[in-house]
Amino acid sequence: MSWIKPVKFIAKKLALSVVISATVVSFAQAEKIGFPEKEELKFGFIKLTDMAPIAIAYEQGYFEDEGLYVTIEAQANWKVLLNGVIDGTLDGAHMLAGQPIAATMGFGTKAHIITPISMDLNGNAITVSNDIWEQMKPHVPKQADGKPVHPIKADSLKPVVDSYIAKGKPFNMGMVFPVSTHNYELRYWLAAGGIHPGFYAPHKGDSSGQLEAQAMLSTVPPPQMPSTLEAGTIYGYCVGEPWNQQAVFKGIGVPVITDYEIWKNNPEKVFGLTADFAEKYPNTTIRLTRALIRAAMWLDENDNANRPAAVKILSQPNYVGADYDVIANSMTGTFEYEKGDKRAIPDFNVFFRYNATYPYYSDAIWYLTQMRRWGQISEHKSDDWYKDLAKKVYRPDIYEKAAQSLIDEKIVDAKDFPDFATETGFRAPQSDFIDNIMYDGTKPNAYIDSFKIGLKKEDKL
Template sequence: MHHSTVRRSLLKKTLAGLGCALLLSPLSLQIAHAADPEKEELKLGFIKLTDMAPLAIAYEKGFFEDEGLYVTLEAQANWKVLLDRVITGELDGAHMLAGQPLGATIGFGTKAEVVTAFSMDLNGNGITMSNAVWEEMKKHVPMADGKPVHPIKADALKPVIEQYKAKGKPFNLGMVFPVSTHNYELRYWLAAGGINPGYYAPAKGDITGTLNADALLSVTPPPQMPATLEAGTISGYSVGEPWNQAAVFKGIGVPVITDYEIWKNNPEKVLGVSKAWADANPETHKRLVKALIRAGMWLDANGNANRKEAVEILSRPEYVGADAKVIANSMTGTFEYEKGDKREVPDFNVFFRYNATYPYYSDAIWYLTQMRRWGQIGEAKPDSWYLDIAKQVYLPAVYQSAASELVAEGKAKAEDFPASSEEGFRAPSNEFIDGLTYDGRKPNEYINQFKIGLKPDSVL
C-alpha cells in the first residue's frame, strides 16, 4: 500500500474517532464553510532532478495532506512522456520545464493548453565539458592563484570548436529538451562567446535546431548525460543537478559554469497542469500551490538549515536516487567545478527567496524571446503577443489566492510574498553573462540586441 493511502486511512479513522466533538468545534465550522477540493487523490509526475524537491518535501512533511490532498509522486522517463501524460490526464500535474507550458500553448512540438500558477525554483543548472575539451579550453581561461577565474565564458570554447571544424568533426553537445531552460542557457552562453548554436526552422520542417550551427545541440535525458559524455557521443552538456556534480565524482568531466552565472536568479521549473484540469479543479489547484509554497519556504528557511535533511530525502531511490554526497555538493550552497575546486554558491538552488515561487509574466516572456531568437517561433510578433501568451499560461491570481490563505492561517507572513498590486514583471535586469538588459515589457527591443540570433522581423 502506498504511503499516502496508509496515511489517509489513519486520518479517516482519527476523524471518525473524534466524531461529534469535532463537529461542534469552531474549527469544524471553518472547515464546513471552506470549499472542498474537487479532487482529493492526485498523481503528480517528476523527473529525477534535485529541483523536484518541493514535491518531495510537500509529500514527506505532510503539506499536501494539510490541504486535504492525497498525492502519489511518480518519476517519468523523460520530459516528452511527462508532458504527454499531463495533457492526456494520466497525471494531474507535474514538475515541468518552464518552457513546456509555453511551448505547448504556442504549438511548438506538442500543441495543447498547459498552465502554471507556481514557479518551483531559481537556478540549479550547469554546463559540463569532457575532460579533453576542458584541457583545451583551459589554455584560454584567465587564471588567478592557480585556479580558473569565474565566470568562464564560451570565448574559451571557440578555439576548441574551430579545431574540430578544421578536422571536419562535428562538436556535439547535449541538452534535455528543445524548450528547456538548459537549451536556452546553453545557447545563450555559446552565442555570448561568438558560437552559433543553430536555428530551428519549423516552417521548413527542420526542428533539429542545427541550421547554420557551429555546435550541434541534441536531446539527452538528464540521468543519461554522464554516460553519454563518457561514451564520447557528446563533448559536453547542459543539465540540472545532480548530473553535473556526477561528472565530477566520476572523473569524466568538468562543470565550467552554472546558470546562476549565465543569468542570475533565472526561473527554472514550474508546476504544470492542463488548462482543462485547472478549470475543472480550481480549489484543488489552489491547495496544491499552498502545499508547494510551504515546501519552498521549508527548503529555504533559516539560511538553508533544512538542506541536509532535504538531501537525505532526495537521495532516496523513489526521488532522485543519486548518492547523497553528489546531491549535497550543490544543494547545500556549494558547487564543485574542477575536482577539488569547490566554491561557495549559496544561491545555486533557490526555492523561495527572491519571490522564486511567483509566476511572473516577465519570466514567461523571456522564454518566448529565446524561442523567437532561435526560430522556434518562426515569424515576427508584436510585444503585445508576448504578454498575451504569458497571461494565457501564467496564473498569478491562483498563486496570490493561495498565498493570502497561508497568511490568514498564520503559516506565512504577508511580506514573504509580492504585493497584491504586483503586475507580473520583475524589474529590468542586466545580470546576464553578456551584460545585456532584459525588460519583459519590451521583448522585441531585447531580441534586437543580440549579435547572434534572429532579429524580431527575420524569417528563415
C-alpha cells in the same frame, strides 16, 4: 515507480467517508477556499534535485494538511511527463518552464497548460569532458593561485570548437529538451562567446535546431548525461543537478559554469497542470499551490538549515536516487567545478527567497524571446502577443489566492511575498546576464533585436 499509499492514508480515507475530512481540512479554511473537489492526485517528476518542493510537500505532510492524498511518480523523460499531464494520467507535474508555454502556443504538442507556481531559481550548469576542458584551459583566465577565474565564458571554448570545424568534425553537445531552460541557457552562453548554436525551422519541418550551427545540440535525458559524455557521444552538456556533480565524482567531466553565472537568479522549473484541471478543480489547485509554497519556504528557511534533511530525502531511490554526497555538493550551498575546486554558491538552488515561487509574466516572456531568437517561433510577433500568451500560461491570480489564504491564517508572513495590491507580474529590468544585455519583459522585440547572434524580430529562415 509509483508509491503505495501508507496506512495513515487509508485511515484518513475511511474517515473521509464519515466526517468529510474534518481532521485534515479545517472548516475555517474551507469557508475561504472550499474543500478540494479532487482529493486523490498523482504528480509526475524527473529525477532532478529541483523536484524537491513536491517531495517535501509530501514528506512534511503539507499535501495532507490540504486534504490532498498524493502519489508521486518518476517519469522516463520530459515528453512522457508532458503527455501524462495532457491525457490525465498525471494531475500535475514538475515541468520545464518552457513546456507549458510551448504546448499552449502549439510548438510540438498542442494543449493549454498553465502554471500557478514557479518551483525554483537557478540549479543548472554546463559541463564539458576532461579532454575538452584540457583544450579550453589555455584560454581561461587564472587567479593568482592558478585556479580559473569564474565565470568562464564560452570565449574560451570557441578556439576548441573552431578547431573541430576546421577538421570537419561536428562539435556535439547535449541539452535535456528543445524547450528546456537548459537548451536556452546553453545557447545563450555559446552565442555570448561567438559560437552559433543553430536555428530551428518548424515551418520547414526542421526540428533539429542545427541549421547554421557551429555547436550541434541534441536531446539527452538528464540521468543519461554523464554516461553519454563518458561514451564520447557528446563533448559537453547543460543539465540540472545532480548530473553535473556526478561527472565530477566519476572523474569524467568538469562543470565550467552555473546558470547562476549565466543569468543571476534565473527562473527554472514550474508546476504544470492543464487549464481544464484548474477550471474544474479550483479549490484543489489553490490547495496544491499552498502546499508547494510551504514546501519551498521549508527548503530555504533559516539560511538553508533544512537542506541536509532535504538531501537525505532526495537521495532515496524513489526520488532522485543519487548518492547523498553528490546531491549535497550543490544543494547545501557549494558547487564543485574542477575536482577539488569547491566554491561557495549559496544561491545555486533557490526555492523561495527572491520571490522564487511567484509566476512572473516576464519570466514566461523571456522564454518566448529565446524561442523566437532560435526560430522555434517562425515569424515576428507583436509585443502584445508575447504578453497575452504569457498571461494565458502563468497564473499569478491563483498563486495570490493561495498565498493570501496562508497569510490570513498566519501560516506565513506577508513580508515574504510581493505586494499583491501593486504587483504587475513584470520584474524590474534585469542586467545580471553574462553578456550584460538588459532584459525588460515589457519590451520583448527590442530585447530580441539586441543580440548579435540569433533571429531579429523581422527575420525568417
